[in-house]
Amino acid sequence: MALIVATVIFPHGKSSEVAKKNIEMIQKYPPDPSIGKNLAIGVKATIDGMKVLAVGEAKKGKVEEFIARLATQYQEYTYLEGFKYQIDTYLEVAEAYKALSMEPPPE
Numbered sequence: 001m002a003l004i005v006a007t008v009i010f011p012h013g014k015s016s017e018v019a020k021k022n023i024e025m026i027q028k029y030p031p032d033p034s035i036g037k038n039l040a041i042g043v044k045a046t047i048d049g050m051k052v053l054a055v056g057e058a059k060k061g062k063v064e065e066f067i068a069r070l071a072t073q074y075q076e077y078t079y080l081e082g083f084k085y086q087i088d089t090y091l092e093v094a095e096a097y098k099a100l101s102m103e104p105p106p107e
Helices: 012-028 063-075 093-099
Strands: 002-010 036-046 049-058 084-091
Touching: 002 012, 002 036, 002 063, 012 049, 049 063, 063 084, 084 093
Parallel strands: none
Antiparallel strands: 002 049, 002 084, 036 049
């Protein structure tokens, strides 16, 4: 499985709008366990605005679908001035070791 990490930044003054939109988006795009799951979401205030970090786990063979769904959702926020997002993909440690033809260390 792959880890999908989304970073979102938006102006402090848009927090209420983003929160309301998020509730709407959860109803419009309910979690789909067939493609993966959300692991954690964190929010913090920074000098540059509010920063949200969302970590999800895509099921094997579903990475593209997971990312496409996430991008579709975030595109619906882009009408908000200053809303920016980035989506990154990471291998889990065990997969990274396999890519090196090595056994991962015990947990």
